[in-house]
Amino acid sequence: MSSPAPEIFKAYDIRGIVGKSLTVETVQAIGQALGSEAVERGLKAIVIGRDGRLSGPDFASALAAGITSTGIDVIDVGCVATPITYFAAWHLDTQSCVSITGSHNPPEYNGLKMVLGGQTLFGELIQDLRRRIVEGRLVQAVAPGKVTHSDVRQAYIERILSDVKLARPMKIVLDSGNGVAGNTAPELYKRLGCELTELFSEVDGNFPNHHPDPSKPENLEDVIHALKNGDAEIGLAFDGDGDRLGVVTKDGEIIYPDRQLMLFAADVLSRVPGGQIIYDVKCTRNLAAWVRKHGGEPVMWNTGHALVKAKLKETGAPLAGEMSGHMFFKERWYGFDDGLYTGVRLLEILSRSPDANAVLKALPDAISTPELNIKMKEGEPVQLVEKLKAGGKFAGEVERITIDGLRVEFADGFGLARSSNTTPVVVLRFEADSEAAIARIQAGFRKALEAVWPGIQLPF
Template sequence: MVSLSKTIFKAYDIRGIIGKTLDAGVARQIGQAFGQAALAKGERTVVIGRDGRLSGPELAAALAQGLQAAGVDVIDLGVVATPMVYFGTHALDARSGIMVTGSHNPPDYNGFKMVLAGEAIHGDAITSLYQRIVDHDGASAATPGSYRTHDIRAAYLERIIGDVKLARPIKIAVDCGNGVAGAFAGDLYRGMGCEVIELFCDVDGNFPNHHPDPAHPENLQDLIRCLRETDAEIGLAFDGDGDRLGVVTKDGQIIYPDRQMMLFAADVLTRHPGQQILFDVKCTRHLAPYIAKSGGQPLMYKTGHSLVKAKLRETGAPLGGEMSGHIFFKDRWYGFDDGLYAGARLLEILTREADPSALLNALPQSDSTPELHLELKEGENVALMDKLRSDAVFPGHEQIITIDGLRVEYADGFGLARSSNTTPVIVMRFEAETPEALARIQAQFKSVILAAKPDAVLPF
C-alpha cells in the first residue's frame, strides 16, 4: 500500500509514480473524495476514462469503486483520449469527469485530470480533495452509486466529421507516439476525407518508439522523415492523451502552437469579429499583432490549461491557446483543449490552399529558444521569482508584464522567466529579431538571475 502524499496534488491535476506515490488504494481515496465534492455541487454522475498506460485498468477500476462508495453513479468510457472524457461531460447526462492519464510523462507515471460540475478544477480545488481524504472517517454512502460502461467513440467522431469540412482531399501523416490518440486519429481524419499514413498509432503504454510529446523536436523526427520520403502534404503529432497537437510541414519545419494560433485566430475572427483571443505568456510576440490585424483583441494570460479554460469562460472568448499545445475552441466546439479536434480545424484551413506548407511557413516568426528550465530545490523557484520581481533591472526594456512571472519586452524581442506550477523549476523562453539580440536578452537575464542566486546553473 502506498501512503497518501500531498505532493501528487499538483496545480492542474493529480500526478504520481506508480508504486511510489500512486496505486489503486490512493485512486480509490481520490474517487471517493471527488464523488463527495461532486455531490456537494448537486452532481450525481461522473464520467471516467483512461489512456493507454499499463497502470490504467487498475487505477480506473479503483477510481470507480471510490466514486461509487461516495454514492455517485459512474459512466466508464474505457480507453479514450482525454478530450473524449471532456466531450462526455457535454454529450452525456453528467457535467463532471475524471480522466486517468499520465499525459506526456514517462511510462511509470499516471494521474487524473478532472472536470467538476462543468469546470476544470485547479489550485485550491485540487488541494481540497487531499484535505477531504485526510478528514474522511472511512464511511461509505448508505446506497452506493451505479456503474455502467459507454462507448462514446462514434458520437465523438460523428460530431467532428459532421461539422469540420475539408475544401479538398489531402494526404497526411499522423504520429501518435503509441499514445491513446492512435486509437482514434486515423479513423477521424479518414472520415473527413483524408488519406492517412499512420505512425506509431498502436496504443502501447511502454512507448517503444519515441516519447509522446510533440513539444520536443526529437519526438518529431520520425514524422519529418515520413513527410520527406512520402507524398503526404502535412504531418500531425499528438501527446500521450490526445489533448495537444504538433504540426510539421512538408519541408520539415515545426509549426509551434503559438504560430498555429495565428491561423486559428484569423479563421475564428471571421465569425466573431472584434472578440478577444486568449494566449499564454510563453507565446511569440508576433501573435498579438496578428490577432489585432485579423480584427480581434489579443489577451495575454497565465500559463496552465485549467487557468486558460477558466479565463475563456470568464471572458467569453471564442478561442484560446498555449505555447505547450493546448488549443481551446469555443467557436463551433465546447471550449476544452482537444488535439484531435484542433488537427481537424487546421486541416479545414489548410485544404483551402494549394500548398499548405507555404501558408504555414509564411507565418511570422523570429529567432527563439524552446522552453528552458532552471532546475532548483523545492520552493526555491517561488523565492527566486519574488527576488527577481523586486530587485531585477532590465536596461533598455520597453515593458515588463507580470501576470505570470516576468515577461520583459524590448523593441527587438522578449525574455520570459516564470515559476512552474508543477515542479521546482523556473521556465524561461527568449525570442528576438536577430541572433545578436537573442544573445543580448539572454545575457541580461543571466546576469539578473546570477545576481539573485549566484549558484544557479543556467541552461544557456
C-alpha cells in the first residue's frame, strides 16, 4: 500500500478522519505492523474491541485481517467500552489488545489505542509501527492466525461486583452520551444497587444529543438539568469510549477530576499507608498537601494517559489520575483507566455517608481557569515553551517545575504553560487562592509570554 498519513500517528494513539487520513487499507496495514511486532515479542493473540462509531465494524475486520496475516490470533470482543477491551486482555490472558475508538473526538474521527504484552504503546513505539509499514518490515505468515469471538461484559461486571459493595442504595443520573458505555454501564450500576435516571444510553455513533466529552461543562448540562428536576443525588457522565468520568453534585456543581482524586486518594491510602499517588501537572496544588495529610506520597508527572500508566507501572503506585478525567486504580483493580469502574469506586465511598453532596463539596477547592489554548503552527508550541523556560521571569516565583512544560508555583497559586502532545496548541492553566491572585499570576504570564514571543495572541 501507499505510505499511511504520518499525522495519524499521535503521541498516545493512532487517530484520524475516517475515509481520509484513516482508511480501511491503512488500518489493515497497521494491524500487520502490530502483528509483526507481536511475533517479535513472542506473543500469541491480541484482543480487539471497538466503540460505537459507525466505522468500527469495518475497521475491526481490517485490523483482524492485518493481525492474523502475521500468524497471530485475534479475539474479537465486539462493541465495548475501551476499559472492557483492556479488561479482556487480562481476563483472556493475552496481555495485548487494541481498542478501535475515536474517544471524545467528533463523529468523523476514529483511531486505535494499543497495548502489547502489558505495555501501552505511545511515543516512539507508535512511530515504530509507521516505520515498519514504510520500510516493509512486515511478517507474512504461511498459516494465518484465527479469529474467535468472546463476550466479556458479564465477566467484567461480575469481577467488579465481587469486590465493590455499596453501604446503601443510591439514586443516580447516568449519562452515557450515546457512547459505548451505554451498553454496559446501566446494567452494572443497577446491579450495584443504584436506581437510575438514564440519559442517552443508546449507542449511536452520530452522538445526536451532545458531544460525549464530560471534561467540557456544556456537555454536562443534561445531567445538571436531570438532577435539578429529579430525586437523584449525584450525576455521572462518560466520554465516548468509557475511559473517562464526569461527576456532578445534586446542586449542579461539577467535581473536576483533580478533586475526585482527593477522595480516591484518602480512601486508597486508608488501606495502603505511605502509597504514592500520581497526578499530572495540570492538577490542583491542593492535591499534594491533601495526599501528605492522608499519609501518602504525592508524585507530579507528565500529562497523557499512556505516560501516567507507564509511571504507575514503574512505581507500583496504587492510584493515579489526571485532570482530563483518566483515573488509574491499581489497588483492587488492574491499573488501566476506566470511567465505569471509577464511578463505581466513587459511589462506594459516597454510599457510606447519608449526604453524598456534602462529602463532595467538602473537598478542598480553589479558584481556577479551565484549560486555555494558544493555537499555533505545527512545531511552534514546543519552541514557545522552551523560550519561556529559558527566558521567562516571574515576580514572586517560589518554584518552577519543568517535567512537562513550565509550571510556576507562587505562595498563593500557580500558572502552567505546556505544549499539547496531540494538537499544535500551548495549554495554559491558572489556579489561585483569590481572584486578585489569579489576575496577578495571569498578568505575570502575559508579560513573560509577550516578551519571548512578540505579537502572540493570548486567550486571557
